[in-house]
Amino acid sequence: MRYDFIIVGAGSSGAVIANRLSESGQFNVLLLEAGGDPLITEDVPYLSGLILNNPMTDWVMPWPRGKSLGGTSNLNHMIYMRGNPKDFDNWATLTGDPQWKYDNVLPYFKKFENYDGHFPSDEYHGKNGPMQVNTQSFEPQMEDWIKSGEELGFKKTDPNARQTSGFFPCDFTLSNGKRWGVYDGFIKPALTRTNLKVYRYARINLDAQNQATGVTYLRHGRLVVVNATKEVILSAGAVGSPHLLMLSGIGPATHLKSVKIEPKVDLPGVGQNLQDHVSCLYGPFILNSTESFIMSRDLKFSSLIEYATLGIGPLSWTYVSGLGLTHSSLGDPDWPDLALTYIPLGIYPTIHKDVAAFFGLKESLVNDYVSDFHDKDANFILVYNGLPKSRGSITLRSSDPFDAPLIDPKYFSDPNDMKVMIDGFKFAVKLYETANTWKKYNASLVKKHFPGCETHPLQSDAYYECYIRHATATMWHPTSSCKMGNENDPMTVVDSNLRVRKVAGLRIADASIMPQITNTNTNAPCIMIAEKMSAIILKTWG
Known part of the structure; x- marks a missing residue:
């Protein structure tokens, strides 16, 4: 099977990209996700504390990680916070690319908002987007x-x-008193599109020239290989994205060898620079x-x-x-x-x-x-x-893709x-x-x-x-484990257009690419990142 784009992970970023790339009908898109539809109980805000550690919707690790269409946006507390303008100006400085300055990413925040919150403003908030932001x-x-x-x-x-x-x-991502996650805003409206398919996933395939050619995934108990004619986009989150890269032979060579994985691309920054509130x-x-x-x-x-x-x-x-x-x-x-x-x-x-x-x-x-x-x-x-200085890591426990990775936040x-x-x-x-x-x-x-x-x-x-x-507790905001940076930084994993270094046809868009964590909740920035990368990809491929 062949698709133009394969997106791995249907969380706060992957859901957006799947919607935007399939919107025109020009491209065939495959969205790979390990879970199913959100549970009805996830709609009720007061029950949000009861849905954590549910194996149907959560990977059940030390940190909650969404495992359903909509990802962790089905588990969070729905607080809508973008971060500080200096967060994004700092990203622009660290990458050497002004496109990440706050004034330049603001239109992408506004694009996905249908805002009816406490602070109406045409200058700072959008009204016609798919994400409901309310009081x-x-x-x-x-x-x-x-x-x-x-x-x-x-x-x-x-x-x-x-x-x-x-x-x-x-402000919260709510509508009529119910959770409004990216499943509601981006996936559900797109499920009837004939050019969008949704399946389960496993790992990335590279050819001899380190071109990302497709993905191998598990479906109904058997391995299936699908190919991407244009790009593979990894949106599995700050834990899942480095985990999948390393399972695919992309990461710190010494570490990969220690778990008996043949290194295909030596990227020492994969899994490093982990940050959390x-x-x-x-x-x-x-x-x-x-x-x-x-x-x-x-x-x-x-x-x-x-x-x-x-x-x-x-x-x-x-x-x-x-x-x-x-x-x-x-x-x-x-x-x-x-x-x-x-x-x-x-x-x-x-x-x-x-x-x-x-x-x-x-x-x-x-x-x-x-x-x-x-x-x-x-x-x-x-x-x-909000602005921690401690840095942790994600590493592999083994070469078995079903073994949870080792998470060391180093709080x-x-x-x-x-x-x-x-x-x-x-x-x-x-x-x-x-x-x-x-x-x-x-x-x-x-x-x-x-x-x-x-x-x-x-x-x-x-x-x-x-x-x-x-x-001590997590604020459920892990980020930065595949950081975006400039070409002179050896720990850079993706460039400012979110292309994985040394690998053609592979990008990452999720919380893992943040060079530094934003100072408040991270769900809105993840949606913005996806909106921005969707625009970059559509411009690239016409």
């Missing part, structure tokens, strides 16, 4: 969050325009008023009726009611390195189970910490480092990352201790040590570091 109908204490930020001098600003420090309500849930800040959301008290049968008929109410909530961007003692106020996600969630009897499952922590640890506060109204702050290998997180904890305490908004609720951080940190004085730097190390 939430249910946002407990959102106004309290904004007011408390204003008390500390932070303005309510659009984080998706000329982002700077500020407090704001979030390391996070930690801080709190609870106990309130003396029934303002927060307690599941056992506030989620009722009427909530189900309300959601089923109107798409509103608690089941339409993503757990997030706002976000704040600021800078650490090492950072820049106009390029924030600290994000604080506001979660007004009270303590219900099974919260320890949900928090443990969601953040990959031990149930007993979380239960020991929160069990004294059952049925108390509370707030939590999810603190994360806090750069000590400055811990300093940033400690500054984030201190800022959260300052916010709740000084803002009158929280004083009216007599808000206070629990005076209890996190288990394992009892030897350190509460609110000391040593205590904060201990807490963070015990409760």
Whole structure:
């Protein structure tokens, strides 16, 4: 079988490319994905914490990875954040190509948006794109969050325009209270196209001249070889793309030999430069008023009726009611390195189970910490480092394509990352201790040590570091493992047009190509990357 283009991975980038390349009907396109359609439960925002680690839709690794049409956009918390203009200007500097500057990628963000969010603006937002970007109908204490930020001098600003420090309500990829991922926006409308096929996948094939000729994939228990007459596009994500490259003999030669794979192209940068937003849930800040959301008290049968008929109410909530961007003692106020996600969630009897499952922590640890506060109204702050300096790696466990790769994020290998997180904890305490908004609720951080940190004085730097190390979690934003760069950097994997070095006919478009992670959520930048590469390919092939 032969296709013009073969796209490997139907996530936030691959779905977009499949749609755009098949749109005109000029090209035959094959989209390869290891999963099926999204589950109905993935539509409901409040259930987003329950769909992680489901083998039907998640690869079930230390990091959640989508395994269905739509990829990880079916698992995320739907927060719509582009990043900071300086993120993209920095990409342009690192690649030596001005096409990646913020002003030059802004049209691609606008292209996919159908924006009806908190900050309407013709200059910064699009109205006719396939991705729905909206507000939430249910946002407990959102106004309290904004007011408390204003008390500390932070303005309510659009984080998706000329982002700077500020407090704001979030926009989400939602429609009528339901998740709106790239499956809804890009794949579903294209499934009836006769020039687009969707199958499962395995590995890339190269000829003697290192031309990507096609892909071998598994279908109904047998291996199938398909050829690409123009290009193969890899969009398997920050874990999947380097994994597949290395299985195909493209990567660090020494490492490939160590797992008995014959190196075809020695690219030392494959799987290196891995970055993620390391996070930690801080709190609870106990309130003396029934303002927060307690599941056992506030989620009722009427909530189900309300959601089923109107798409509103608690089941339409993503757990997030706002976000704040600021800078650490090492950072820049106009390029924030600290994000604080506001979660007004009270303590219900099974919260320890949900928090443990969601953040990959031990149930007993979380239960020991929160069990004294059952049925108390509370707030939590999810603190994360937006501009981490630590760099990790993806390597092969073996030559077996069904063996999960080895993921080593090397969190806090750069000590400055811990300093940033400690500054984030201190800022959260300052916010709740000084803002009158929280004083009216007599808000206070629990005076209890996190288990394992009892030897350190509460609110000391040593205590904060201990807490963070015990409760470290991913923000589910892995990037940069096949980085885009200039030709003089030996660790460059793709050039600024996303072509894999030393391999003809092969490109990568997903989070793995980011030279440096954007300072907020990564789903929107992945869609932008795909829109931009689709335009490059269509221009190349007419």
